Amino acid sequence: MGVIEKKSRKMRKLRTFQKALLIAAVGGVMVAIGAVPDFNKILKHLLNRKNDARFRYQANTVMRRLAAQGLITFEERGGKRYARATEAGERMLEFESLRKRSAQKPKRWDDRWRVVLFDIPERRRRVRDLLRTFMREFGFVRLQDSAWIYPYDCEDIIALAKANFHIGADALYMIVEQLERDKHLREHFGLPPAS
Structure with missing residues (x-):
């Protein structure tokens, strides 16, 4: 596999990762990455990551990027930090859902x-x-x-x-x-x- 193919695959995985985080934030609330064990497994599988420190770093980077884009906000409750999708984030997910349906x-x-x-x-x-x-x-x-x-x-x-x-x-x-x-x-x- 060439360098361009590897970069392309990595970008697709990151977009999938961003969508997964956004979906989790819409589906309820999520502690900033470690509180939902099944979700952690899903994201690790999506990224094929074995190194937890790198995984957490990447997850937090993506969450900050989503927050900077106005797609999620962070809330503090009970000493834990949660992410919740904003109205723009929910619209983005609706857009992605429609895009998939229109392809069928x-x-x-x-x-x-x-x-x-x-x-x-x-x-x-x-x-x-x-x-x-x-x-x-x-x-x-x-x-x-x-x-x-x-x-x-x-x-x-x-x-x-x-x-x-x-x-x-x-x-x-x-x-x-x-x-x-x-x-x-x-x-x-x-x-x-x-x-």
């Missing part, structure tokens, strides 16, 4: 296109750029500047995007039954040709 395509397409139109003013250009990235990550295809298309139900994803980016009135979700010249889209999404 239905066995049969319902012959309907989902189209999202948005009209975000220039003064909110950063939000517009983030939304474009969001749409690409979920597998949408750009039809025109602010028109995106997807073949499967994605109403939950769009609702989450509207809430996260505060664009409720600036975005429109449509279900389209007929679309001209959709051959390239059908090929892109691996859908059967039009009958």
